[in-house]
Amino acid sequence: MGQIEVFSPAKINLFLSVLGRMENGFHELASLVAQVDFGDRLFIDWEAADSAAVELSCDDPSLPTDSGNLAYAAAEGFLLRSGLKWRVRIRLEKRIPHGAGLGGGSSNASAVLTALGKLAQEAGELGLSRGETLELAAELGSDCPLFLDQKPKLMRGRGEVLSPVFGAAAEDLVGRELLLFKPSFSISTPWAYKTLAATEGAYDQREWAEERLAAWSSGDLDLSQLLHNSFEKVAFPKYAAFDPLFRKMKGYSLECLMSGSGSSCFALLSSSSNVALLEGVVRDCWGDRVFVKRAKVLG
Template sequence: MSASSPATDGILAPAKINLNLKIVGRREDGYHLLDSIIVFTAFGDRILVQPSPQDSITIDGPFGDMLNEPPSENICAKALTMFRLAGGRIGPLAIHIRKDIPVGAGLGGGSSNAAALLRWLQENADGAVPDVSLSEIALSLGADVPACLAGRALQMTGIGETITLMSTAPHGRILLASPRVFMPTKTIFTALAQSDFAIGEGANAVSQSSAGSVAELVARGNDLQPVAIEQAPIIGDLVQQIETQTGCVAAQMTGSGSACFGIFETAEQSDAAAALLAGQGFWTVSTRF
């Protein structure tokens, strides 16, 4: 994929944060049943979409080089193709993605890119698709895409297809940090044994999605964190380092890792922690959700 002019004025594809993530079962087809509270940050990738003589996808940004698949295999290319197959009418497009979200970090970068493009297509196409078709496209692209399509604080259940918007959205200052370890989602779920979760407990624990402080939501835990730490112990070290920073009220890994987050009392405290950890070689961003 070639570089292009930065997509500074494009669509925001925000980073996804799992404040908690419980595995509550596994279907006969092998898919795990999830229960998670998800929020989105003010930080993310940027996508610029423009009419063009022919379809194209270009990528740049700090993590653009990590996406080494051919353009036709990019999730945004798949989203565009599926939108058209579902009846959406849109001419050729030049799509440029600025990748500021680390790849393979559990921050939902690819899923958020696809969701942002689907929203744009639905709003700008000569012929849109039924909302139910858009939701089906989202789920077929990945378990996190329906949540990213909603783009608001929510509870995600099932295999990712059931979305319940939160009546009172959590908000605050957040530090994102990555140990720069690529953590494929499939690897973590493959390593997840039934002993790593208790069927049914997660659903009860997270069902009151609008209740409790952000710290209480985080305290419900991420069932994938112990598995990820076994694969990459530095994740556990990073969580502990975040927890010790001044003003941190909660810290945890997000999604299937390897990125972690810390909830802070003030922007200044989050900024200071980001600077300190960056000085130790971690990727960091201080932002809000």
Template sequence: MALPSHCAEETALPVPCKVNLRLAVGPRRPDGYHDIDTFFLPLPEPCDAFFIRRFDEPGDIELSCSDPELETDDNLVVRAYRAFAAATGFSPRLEASLKKRIPHGAGLGGGSSDAAVMLRYLNDRAGEAALAEPGLATLALALGADVPFFLLGAPAMATGVGECLIPTDPGLSGWHAAVVCSPCHVPTAWAYAALDAARTFPAKAGASLLTSVFDANRRAFCVTGAPLRNDFEPVVFAAHPELGRVKERLLALGAAGALLSGTGSAVFGLFRQRQTAVMALADLSGDGPRTFLASL
């Protein structure tokens, strides 16, 4: 008769999200990707939550999720586990429960962050099989362009497809981010295709285009010497005008700057005073948007 499994460890882990303080996008490359110049800022809210049970014997991952539609082998958490196991041979049996609070399709990187937390969890327990940071980052990039940033876990400027990271202090300590997540979903592939269709580039390399001076945002709020900018705003706001109205409202309610995050649909505002941010979110909350407050 088989002996009962022994749970070696139970771990609860928070999963942060991100916003982009800047997102400049170059033309489509021959490989289908785009060069970007971005500034990633991690936020503690909204966050997902992991509860992981690790067993002594080798095996696979069993993932349960508060959103049953995400309980598939194509989930980035499952893919991260299996990619790490294939690369290292370390494959403990895991029961992983994921509570989703980061909205899907909001430009906040929830799936990428989930994957990064799983990679870090496994690498911290892999002993002699653990990967050095460059190898772990390479594994992360194969899962998604944002995953290496979430492995880093700190504010960073990023180029390439987002994998060339330079940790950078944005100087926002003591500030507050008000995040507004509207019900609409903006598919990333659609946003890139719409951006490509909406503009033309001069005949020069995409990387050099991203070194030009950034366009001034209305009531521009400067971070690291450049105003807030997101190249996706014109096409996303045209398709979803309610998101543009959220940005306008955040500015009217006292945000020093406001911006679409990633390809959307989340819009965030930066506030010097917590109470002002709280009042702004109270104005914007209701039956539609989900709102979150993050202290930086």
């Protein structure tokens, strides 16, 4: 029997360009993604059993605790592929808002895969190879492979093609402080993709997206100038709450961006930012039910 506690970080998209629909039906993306030091925690233990089994509990009663939860599905997939006859128990302490564009479910799934891999190694079992883990993560969700380590990545394809961020670009990004904020409502990812697909001229050009990423990577473009999210084209016209707050934050010389398909957003903080004041600005615009959290980019 063994047990482990793992951190499951949220992510932000600092650049998210939707380029169009691929032949396989998925949308093609070009994105700069980073994980932050805010997230969920999972407590996982196992014991030998006659057959593989998974039990999941969560402190958020609105979330499923069966195969509809990616953490459960990840454990189930790991046991099936490894052939381990373990009874795995997972306790999920949820802090990342769901329906937020912060990758909470995908992060949970990859945290489970990483934890079970470590537990199998400690038990002297083979578990899954790195390649098998990556394959399973990609099957669970497009964002899942990103979370198998906690370094910023350039993401392409449907999200499964990842490349590291190197040199001065990585140094500029890692440790950057942010203010995360989410309104009381969520945005449906299927709705966001469907609406974007139906909006003429909403897809970005691949050449433009790659030029922007290359310019930032080489130091020719500041991070604040790189910020871009294709989904703002459809989210802002539908949800009137975004634009007034973004305008107010710009009055404090802060650049903001929606993360993923929303509805969470973030502002890049500076050393002179008055975080308490900014939190008040967010609450004044979006009310007391807003989620606000200061965070830092991992790397």
